[in-house]
Amino acid sequence: MDVSQAVSSRHSVRAYLDTPVPGETIRRVLAAAARAPSGGNVQPWHIDVVAGEPLARLKALMAQRAAETPAGETLEYDIYPSNLWSPYRERRFKVGEDMYARLGIPRENKEARRRWMAQNYQCFGAPLALFCSIDRRMGAPQWCDLGMYLQTVMLLARAEGLDTCPQEAWSLYPQTLGRFLELPQERILFCGMSIGTADPGAPVNALRAERAALEEFTRFRGI
Numbered sequence: 001m002d003v004s005q006a007v008s009s010r011h012s013v014r015a016y017l018d019t020p021v022p023g024e025t026i027r028r029v030l031a032a033a034a035r036a037p038s039g040g041n042v043q044p045w046h047i048d049v050v051a052g053e054p055l056a057r058l059k060a061l062m063a064q065r066a067a068e069t070p071a072g073e074t075l076e077y078d079i080y081p082s083n084l085w086s087p088y089r090e091r092r093f094k095v096g097e098d099m100y101a102r103l104g105i106p107r108e109n110k111e112a113r114r115r116w117m118a119q120n121y122q123c124f125g126a127p128l129a130l131f132c133s134i135d136r137r138m139g140a141p142q143w144c145d146l147g148m149y150l151q152t153v154m155l156l157a158r159a160e161g162l163d164t165c166p167q168e169a170w171s172l173y174p175q176t177l178g179r180f181l182e183l184p185q186e187r188i189l190f191c192g193m194s195i196g197t198a199d200p201g202a203p204v205n206a207l208r209a210e211r212a213a214l215e216e217f218t219r220f221r222g223i
Contacts (some may be wrong), residue, residue, distance in 0.1 A: 006158040011209070014099075014119070015196070015202030016126040021051065021195055023189065026128060029156045036152040039147070040124035044142040045149045046135050048181045051128040058129075058180055062121035065176050071112055076188050079168050087212075093208030095209045120169040126194035131170065133187040146190055153193070163198040167191055189208065206214045 001009075002019045032045060040042070050058055083094060097107070105112045123129045130153075132146055137139050141142060170192035177189050 001159050004102060006155040009029040010158050010164070011207070012152050012165040014124045014161070014165055015197040015199040016124055016194065016196040017199050018125065018127055019197045021128040025162070026195070029160060030080065030130075031151055032156055033149055033152040034211045036149040038148070039141050039145060042145065043205070044138050045146050046133045047126065048131045048133070050185065051132070055123070055127070055129060059122050061117070061176065061180065065173060066121050070118070073175045076174045077170065079171060090213075098203060099207050102207050103196050117169070120167050121173070123194040124165060125142060125199070126165070126196035128195045129192055130195065131181060131192045132190045133183055134190055136186055140153050143190070150191070150193065157195060161197070162195055163192040163202070165194060
């Protein structure tokens with residue numbers, strides 16, 4: 001698979017087969033991804049990989065926490081700006097409604113949507129999850145480095161025949177995850193990521209989020 005194929009075939013997969021991810025494969029991916037750009041070569045990312053029995057314990061814990069506190073815990077960063085404006089608000093709304101349409105969950109069925117949201121914390125059935133954290137003293141440029149590292153992970157995973165779903169939903173439970181992962185106090189959890197093999201029969205996996213046309217976000221000068 002070349003880079004263009006990896007980019008075009010990568011999408012957020014939300015239903016997985018139980019096929020294990022070999023340890024040597026994820027180690028190879030994470031090590032190679034460290035070639036991602038990093039300002040000043042700071043390399044601010046910290047990764048925790050969870051699979052097997054520890055992941056089963058985490059899923060059980062999160063089933064309890066999501067039932068007890070469905071709105072999450074005290075947030076440590078805002079996933080979106082408050083009062084998200086156009087056109088970003090419409091893009092966010094549409095991809096959510098497109099997903100629920102494939103799941104057959106109407107907007108008025110709040111309980112079904114809550115149950116689906118809780119599937120984030122079961123990794124959508126994936127056999128492996130990783131969690132990315134960063135030192136609290138780092139700034140916005142270093143957070144950008146996290147995105148470049150995680151994107152590189154996802155593309156290399158595609159080259160290995162794997163699928164992924166980056167999940168900022170995990171940031172809704174920073175205290176629970178921090179304790180489970182034994183994160184040092186100076187670190188903040190950014191996100192999780194489910195990794196595995198997509199279930200080809202799951203309707204939700206047919207979702208492809210729309211992307212804006214090049215002309216909507218690009219201006220050319222001298223070319």
